[in-house]
Amino acid sequence: MLKSAHTPVLVEETIRALAVQPGGRYIDCTLGGGGHATTILERSSPGGQLLGIDADPEAIKTARTRLEAYSDSTLLINENFVNLQAICYKYDFLPVHGILFDLGLSSLQLNGKSRGFSFQHDAPLDMRLNPDQELTAADIVNTYSETELARLIKTYGEESHSRRIAGRIVQVRPIKTTLQLARIIEQVSGGKRGRIHPATKTFQALRISVNRELENLEAALKQAVDLLGFEGRLVVISYHSLEDRIVKQFMQRETRDCICPPGTPSCVCGHTARLRLINKRVITPAAAEVQVNPRSRSARLRAAERLSTQEDEHYKIVERLCSSAAVKANGWKRPTLLKKLRHVFLTA
Numbered sequence: 500m501l502k503s504a505h506t507p508v509l510v511e512e513t514i515r516a517l518a519v520q521p522g523g524r525y526i527d528c529t530l531g532g533g534g535h536a537t538t539i540l541e542r543s544s545p546g547g548q549l550l551g552i553d554a555d556p557e558a559i560k561t562a563r564t565r566l567e568a569y570s571d572s573t574l575l576i577n578e579n580f581v582n583l584q585a586i587c588y589k590y591d592f593l594p595v596h597g598i599l600f601d602l603g604l605s606s607l608q609l610n611g612k613s614r615g616f617s618f619q620h621d622a623p624l625d626m627r628l629n630p631d632q633e634l635t636a637a638d639i640v641n642t643y644s645e646t647e648l649a650r651l652i653k654t655y656g657e658e659s660h661s662r663r664i665a666g667r668i669v670q671v672r673p674i675k676t677t678l679q680l681a682r683i684i685e686q687v688s689g690g691k692r693g694r695i696h697p698a699t700k701t702f703q704a705l706r707i708s709v710n711r712e713l714e715n716l717e718a719a720l721k722q723a724v725d726l727l728g729f730e731g732r733l734v735v736i737s738y739h740s741l742e743d744r745i746v747k748q749f750m751q752r753e754t755r756d757c758i759c760p761p762g763t764p765s766c767v768c769g770h771t772a773r774l775r776l777i778n779k780r781v782i783t784p785a786a787a788e789v790q791v792n793p794r795s796r797s798a799r800l801r802a803a804e805r806l807s808t809q810e811d812e813h814y815k816i817v818e819r820l821c822s823s824a825a826v827k828a829n830g831w832k833r834p835t836l837l838k839k840l841r842h843v844f845l846t847a
């Protein structure tokens with residue numbers, strides 16, 4: 500088997516949170532090196548199916564090789580997960596038992612010498628997950644106004660020196676490479692201090708902005724809930740506070756029956772809970788995992804389960820009907836019935 504350079508994090512915790520079962524149908528929205536996907540396929544065998552999505556064509560290539568033994572039960576798509584629902588409809592892959600998001604970058608991308616994600620290697624300021632996209636980090640650094648740059652670095656990097664960094668960038672640009680930018684930030688911040696390089700936050704901000712990471716995550720989470728069948732699981736691993744906040748707030752909102760502002764005399768929103776939290780507290784890696792894989796140290800896993808809704812109740816009834824003697828005697832086919840039902844309820 501091909502050895503992936505990316506070590507998946509919280510693997511057992513993820514499998515448990517997804518409640519992976521033989522014959523189950525799963526979506527890995529962030530396929531990466533195929534680490535989580537391999538374990539999902541192993542544990543859902545026999546009969547398991549996996550739809551793997553990644554915006555990076557290189558990741559798809561790597562994962563395809565790694566998952567070769569499961570080629571009959573996998574569908575790997577080079578797409579952005581912001582189009583999750585459209586992908587599932589296109590390939591008729593719904594409803595599903597579990598959906599995984601393992602956000603951020605893989606080691607394959609961080610270590611890639613030409614991708615521009617890291618200041619450990621000198622490379623063009625690129626940072627695109629998908630090389631077909633037009634906007635690069637160089638475009639942002641060299642064309643945004645000082646105010647826009649400062650706001651971006653502050654918002655997406657939570658960098659307290661954002662104004663100084665933006666000011667210096669505008670003075671010295673054009674800036675073409677990762678090391679050029681890292682050195683400029685080092686100078687502005689008074690050199691390296693502590694364990695975290697002073698350019699870390701600005702690089703994070705640029706990467707988030709280039710790939711619209713936060714907007715895409717919000718949009719995809721909403722779509723994911725609609726794709727889950729009854730008791731289907733949604734599992735998200737995030738690596739920084741901005742992502743984790745989005746996931747936490749999304750799950751909190753979806754677990755509440757009413758989301759009217761506090762003080763509203765009686766409910767006017769009509770919102771109903773669609774999820775139940777699996778773990779009240781966020782799951783983080785054990786010390787032993789962090790020791791073996793230091794990149795796992797910031798991982799935070801949140802998981803929720805799709806609640807029964809009226810549609811799901813219908814789904815369960817048809818599941819029961821399908822296996823009943825009367826249905827079998829009439830020669831009704833289970834897949835046809837389920838397909839019809841899915842069409843009725845999921846496209847409503």
Ligand SMILES: C[S@@+](CC[C@H](N)C(=O)[O-])C[C@H]1O[C@@H](n2cnc3c(N)ncnc32)[C@H](O)[C@@H]1O
Pocket residue numbers: 505506507508528529530531532533534535536552553554555558578579580581601602603604605628715
């Ligand atoms: C941390 S890695 C996943 C690693 C994977 N779980 C494994 O075990 O190998 C994150 C992956 O998500 C992909 N990704 C990030 N944002 C994406 C998006 N909006 N759409 C599709 N893929 C995305 C990245 O290209 C990267 O390959």
